[in-house]
Amino acid sequence: MTATGLGWPSGLPAALDAAIQGSRAADGPFAAARSARLDAREEFPAEACALLDGCGIARAYVPAEFGGAPGGLPELLASLRTVARHDVTVAVAHGKTFLGAVSTWVAGSAEQRRALARRILDEDAVVSWGLTEPGRGSDLLAGRLTATATEAGGRRLDGTKWPVNNATRGELISVLARTSPQGGARGFSLFLVDKNRLAEGSWRPLPKEPTHGIRGADISGIRFDGAEVPAGALTGRVGDGLEIVLKSLQLTRTVCCSLSLGAGEHALRLVHAFAERRALYGTTLLRLPLARRVLGRAAATVALADAASLMAARSAHCLTGEMSVVSALAKAGVPAIVQQTIDELAELLGARGFLTDRHVDGMFQKLERDHRVVAIFDGSTAVNRSALIAQFPLLGRLAHSGAHDAAGLAAAADVSALPALDHGALRLMSRTGCSVVQGLSAAAGRLGGLAAAGAVPQRAHEVAAALAQEVTAVADAVTALGPATRDTPPEAFALARRYELCFAGASATHLLLADPADEARALRLTAALERSLELLRPGHEAPPDAYEPVLTALAEPDASAGAAVTAKELIA
Amino acid sequence: MSELTARPVPVSVSADEVREWLRDRVAAHTGRPVEEIRPDLPLTEYGLDSVYVLGLCAEIEDHYGIEVEPTVMWDNPALDPLAEALVPLITAH
Ligand SMILES: Cc1cc2nc3c(=O)[nH]c(=O)nc-3n(C[C@H](O)[C@H](O)[C@H](O)COP(=O)(O)OP(=O)(O)OC[C@H]3O[C@@H](n4cnc5c(N)ncnc54)[C@H](O)[C@@H]3O)c2cc1C
Numbered sequence: 290m291t292a293t294g295l296g297w298p299s300g301l302p303a304a305l306d307a308a309i310q311g312s313r314a315a316d317g318p319f320a321a322a323r324s325a326r327l328d329a330r331e332e333f334p335a336e337a338c339a340l341l342d343g344c345g346i347a348r349a350y351v352p353a354e355f356g357g358a359p360g361g362l363p364e365l366l367a368s369l370r371t372v373a374r375h376d377v378t379v380a381v382a383h384g385k386t387f388l389g390a391v392s393t394w395v396a397g398s399a400e401q402r403r404a405l406a407r408r409i410l411d412e413d414a415v416v417s418w419g420l421t422e423p424g425r426g427s428d429l430l431a432g433r434l435t436a437t438a439t440e441a442g443g444r445r446l447d448g449t450k451w452p453v454n455n456a457t458r459g460e461l462i463s464v465l466a467r468t469s470p471q472g473g474a475r476g477f478s479l480f481l482v483d484k485n486r487l488a489e490g491s492w493r494p495l496p497k498e499p500t501h502g503i504r505g506a507d508i509s510g511i512r513f514d515g516a517e518v519p520a521g522a523l524t525g526r527v528g529d530g531l532e533i534v535l536k537s538l539q540l541t542r543t544v545c546c547s548l549s550l551g552a553g554e555h556a557l558r559l560v561h562a563f564a565e566r567r568a569l570y571g572t573t574l575l576r577l578p579l580a581r582r583v584l585g586r587a588a589a590t591v592a593l594a595d596a597a598s599l600m601a602a603r604s605a606h607c608l609t610g611e612m613s614v615v616s617a618l619a620k621a622g623v624p625a626i627v628q629q630t631i632d633e634l635a636e637l638l639g640a641r642g643f644l645t646d647r648h649v650d651g652m653f654q655k656l657e658r659d660h661r662v663v664a665i666f667d668g669s670t671a672v673n674r675s676a677l678i679a680q681f682p683l684l685g686r687l688a689h690s691g692a693h694d695a696a697g698l699a700a701a702a703d704v705s706a707l708p709a710l711d712h713g714a715l716r717l718m719s720r721t722g723c724s725v726v727q728g729l730s731a732a733a734g735r736l737g738g739l740a741a742a743g744a745v746p747q748r749a750h751e752v753a754a755a756l757a758q759e760v761t762a763v764a765d766a767v768t769a770l771g772p773a774t775r776d777t778p779p780e781a782f783a784l785a786r787r788y789e790l791c792f793a794g795a796s797a798t799h800l801l802l803a804d805p806a807d808e809a810r811a812l813r814l815t816a817a818l819e820r821s822l823e824l825l826r827p828g829h830e831a832p833p834d835a836y837e838p839v840l841t842a843l844a845e846p847d848a849s850a851g852a853a854v855t856a857k858e859l860i861a
Numbered sequence: 862m863s864e865l866t867a868r869p870v871p872v873s874v875s876a877d878e879v880r881e882w883l884r885d886r887v888a889a890h891t892g893r894p895v896e897e898i899r900p901d902l903p904l905t906e907y908g909l910d911s912v913y914v915l916g917l918c919a920e921i922e923d924h925y926g927i928e929v930e931p932t933v934m935w936d937n938p939a940l941d942p943l944a945e946a947l948v949p950l951i952t953a954h
Pocket of ligand 1: 418425426428453500503508670671675
């Protein structure tokens with residue numbers, strides 16, 4: 290872990306970090322030169338994936354009760370972020386197995402869950418997830434791939450899934466199929482297909498698609514022609530497909546934030562190191578006020594994204610029934626603010642951000658391309674915002690009242706313990722709205738007490754109180770907007786964006802309140818809060834020194850992992 | 862968590878009343894006059910697709926102070942059967 294991260298402090302992420310750091314020299318699996326070469330040749334990062342297998346990353350994809358890692362979604366988030374910090378392509382290529390498997394955790398029988406856990410843990414089986422079909426995009430209910438009942442009691446699959454990550458490399462694929470001709474919300478079911486057990490000639494992989502970013506990943510597809518699967522392939526019940534997928538997406542969308550966090554940290558590290566060394570006008574770029582501001586703002590944005598992602602991942606365990614809202618807030622909000630930051634950092638890097646192999650093997654332009662896909666797959670930003678808008682009427686009312694699940698919120702913010710994730714408690718919509726946002730006003734009040742006693746920076750309380758005003762303003766606007774439909778006006782999407790920023794700022798507030806004693810962490814969360822207000826209020830600028838603490842922390846040795854790695858060495 | 866379901870809860874309610882309240886909400890969601898909302902047509906006809914009807918479900922829970930399995934909206938795609946399905950849940954509350 291870096292000294293600045295908020296995530297899971299030990300276990301898999303630390304092991305992954307050590308292994309990756311050790312494989313960056315010469316032409317090791319995570320060497321920048323190798324990463325650049327594979328990207329240029331559109332070659333799959335097989336050695337890097339094997340290294341992750343060797344670290345036991347598969348344990349992060351499996352619930353603890355079936356032999357997985359104890360840290361649940363936060364540990365998975367931190368694990369994939371650790372990988373993405375070096376190479377987003379590898380994180381996308383390997384992490385897909387969680388997406389393929391998650392529906393079985395959500396709706397599979399105990400036997401199905403045990404069997405899949407064994408395949409993943411013992412054999413490092415690659416699992417993919419086939420939802421999308423050619424020409425049908427985000428509309429899950431437009432799918433034409435059919436699963437027809439056979440006399441033998443199984444199902445016959447006919448149709449195509451494309452584009453699908455790891456469709457070719459994967460041994461297993463979870464497939465959403467039409468099981469009633471008229472379709473509709475109850476017309477689809479989910480099947481876990483074992484490609485090894487399909488009759489020869491009943492399926493074929495579709496060629497790898499050339500892509501703008503994550504060029505080495507296996508973005509391909511699969512076509513079924515009368516492929517027969519046994520009755521046991523069905524996940525959940527017939528007609529449950531959409532429900533299972535929507536619940537599963539609540540978890541996968543949250544985990545997607547790991548890609549943005551990693552990419553954001555990588556970009557920050559590269560540009561910070563560059564600015565430190567770049568001599569200009571008798572000083573260094575890092576000392577020029579504008580550059581300092583851009584870098585400080587970027588560091589604060591990553592801290593904000595970190596807080597939002599961590600609260601979202603912890604909410605899966607502690608505020609499970611709210612994940613339909615929380616996951617949409619995280620998946621729309623986090624990639625968007627990180628992408629904006631990467632763009633601003635690119636400007637600072639000047640020509641080096643643009644040339645493909647002149648500066649640290651073109652790592653910046655690669656991560657910049659790689660990150661673009663995060664806002665597109667697993668539900669685009671617009672798809673997530675419309676899922677949120679669908680719940681606006683209740684969210685508006687609850688944000689006004691300040692009512693929230695106080696016990697769940699306290700558990701989510703307290704990083705010292707984590708209850709198991711109860712997949713059965715996931716709900717298609719939230720009954721209690723979003724406790725993180727609704728609880729902000731109360732939290733800001735409590736921060737006021739702490740600030741008066743000198744236990745937290747005074748500024749943290751001021752900004753949290755200002756954020757609480759923003760929540761009220763957003764709630765007013767949501768209420769004025771009225772209920773939502775498919776013909777949602779653009780204003781609703783702009784409001785969704787503001788709500789996402791309120792969630793991120795509120796996340797930082799709750800995390801700060803839960804553990805105010807750690808000074809470095811408090812400064813980092815205060816900077817995150819400042820940044821959320823800046824993003825929420827057009828024209829508002831954080832005070833001149835607001836981001837200095839996070840900027841200085843970037844140059845300091847990594848204390849938490851005891852690895853004594855400086856930002857400078859990290860990019861070498 | 863009591864504040865979370867703070868709305869007044871009717872003691873007993875008829876299917877007609879529930880249906881009329883639902884028609885009102887659908888009219889508000891879709892920006893159409895209430896008279897245009899037919900209780901025998903699937904809500905998808907009015908642009909309330911499978912995700913948007915979940916928002917309507919959240920309002921039902923909030924208004925009547927009940928807990929509903931959200932898939933009730935998918936299993937009863939039109940307002941007539943939906944109202945029938947909701948009445949026992951509301952009166953049992
Ligand atoms: C690299 C890569 C890997 C992928 N991997 C997988 C995979 O493993 N498995 C899989 O099933 N799919 C995968 N996909 C498919 C991905 O999830 C689709 O891109 C997605 O379903 C969206 O489809 P579309 O891009 O055709 O956009 P469309 O759905 O055609 O959308 C077009 C535009 O409309 C917007 N839009 C869509 N719906 C709404 C709405 N309700 N409200 C407002 N705006 C809306 C979109 O944001 C977009 O801007 C992958 C895609 C890529 C690029």
